[in-house]
Amino acid sequence: MTKRIGVLTSGGDCSGLNAVIRAVVRRGVGGYGWRVTGIRQGTLGLMTRPPDVEDLDFGVNDATILRLGGTILGTTNKGDPFAFPMSDGRPLDRSTEIVEGYRMLGLDALIGIGGDGSLHILRRLAQQGGMNLVGIPKTIDNDVAMTEDSIGYWTAVAVATEALDRLQPTAASHSRVMVLEVMGRDAGHIALAAGIAGGADIVLIPEIPWRLDKVKAQIDSLKTAGRNFALIVVAEAVRTEAGVHVTRGQGGAQRYGGIGHYVGETVAAATGAETRVTVLGHVQRGGQPVAPDRLLGSAFGVHAVDLVAAGKFDRMVAWSNRSVIDVPIADAIRQPHIVDRDGALVRTARGLGICLGD
Numbered sequence: 001m002t003k004r005i006g007v008l009t010s011g012g013d014c015s016g017l018n019a020v021i022r023a024v025v026r027r028g029v030g031g032y033g034w035r036v037t038g039i040r041q042g043t044l045g046l047m048t049r050p051p052d053v054e055d056l057d058f059g060v061n062d063a064t065i066l067r068l069g070g071t072i073l074g075t076t077n078k079g080d081p082f083a084f085p086m087s088d089g090r091p092l093d094r095s096t097e098i099v100e101g102y103r104m105l106g107l108d109a110l111i112g113i114g115g116d117g118s119l120h121i122l123r124r125l126a127q128q129g130g131m132n133l134v135g136i137p138k139t140i141d142n143d144v145a146m147t148e149d150s151i152g153y154w155t156a157v158a159v160a161t162e163a164l165d166r167l168q169p170t171a172a173s174h175s176r177v178m179v180l181e182v183m184g185r186d187a188g189h190i191a192l193a194a195g196i197a198g199g200a201d202i203v204l205i206p207e208i209p210w211r212l213d214k215v216k217a218q219i220d221s222l223k224t225a226g227r228n229f230a231l232i233v234v235a236e237a238v239r240t241e242a243g244v245h246v247t248r249g250q251g252g253a254q255r256y257g258g259i260g261h262y263v264g265e266t267v268a269a270a271t272g273a274e275t276r277v278t279v280l281g282h283v284q285r286g287g288q289p290v291a292p293d294r295l296l297g298s299a300f301g302v303h304a305v306d307l308v309a310a311g312k313f314d315r316m317v318a319w320s321n322r323s324v325i326d327v328p329i330a331d332a333i334r335q336p337h338i339v340d341r342d343g344a345l346v347r348t349a350r351g352l353g354i355c356l357g358d
């Protein structure tokens, strides 16, 4: 029987989303002969009247969008339908409009590509409205549980690693300590992986509280060993020594940002070193997806459509042990997957002599 399935991207964008969309179309339209409807701007597209959608067909079936960063469908990380921000500032529950939009389109299932926040919202909507949901994890932060990797993570790691490749020669030329602040809301995965791959001397992550005297000791010992520069990577969610997050913006729009400058200034004062700070920001989310994100996106998209075909819903596709599996969405959103303080990468960093600030 011909089905009509919807696909949407929700939350912050990242590289590899278009590879997922393409795979959903190839499998859904090409493989099963179904109709695949792209929903624009995440759940906002289902809230709009008429729903803001487009049929996805061979335009996205070629290999062009596989290489594109961002999402051809658009997305938002501000439209929680259960507390939708109205123009007068009041939050309004608009969840029923979304379920209504799903029904108006005659969708048999919805494939939602999102991080833990989006998957949480989509699941609540699905349960409330009886929508058939399959989730696909994406986030540069890589903090969705039950999957080893999420879409976008490896591209962000590649960008942060390249930043270190570029910072190292200028650090050495000027005898400076370079601080690189990377993203990762409440998880240090990007900082740790890029720090190892990019040869950092110090990596500060939110999972491991740091001390200035430990950072100073590392810089002093590098100096004693004849090194004239140092590379520090700090994740945006790292707290100051006083245990405070550094944020920017106001009210509900608070975002992490600024811990890199705090570290740069405190390290300069403690060691006398000349420091410079680079805040990498959203470049980690854009650009061409690296091969692992295209691969993951393709595998996830195909498996998600196969789940719909098998009538298996309320499941999230996941990467485990070089294989695509699926798990209950509820298990994936129960708690975020943060860096394991005793895990392989922490042990690798310590084994390499990288200071983790403790």
Ligand code: F6P
Residues within 6 Å of the ligand: 012, 077, 115, 139, 140, 141, 183, 184, 185, 236, 255, 256, 285
């Ligand atoms: O969750 C992804 C992420 O890029 C975080 O790493 C970062 O803190 C946040 O989104 C930035 O959000 P925005 O795009 O709203 O500035």
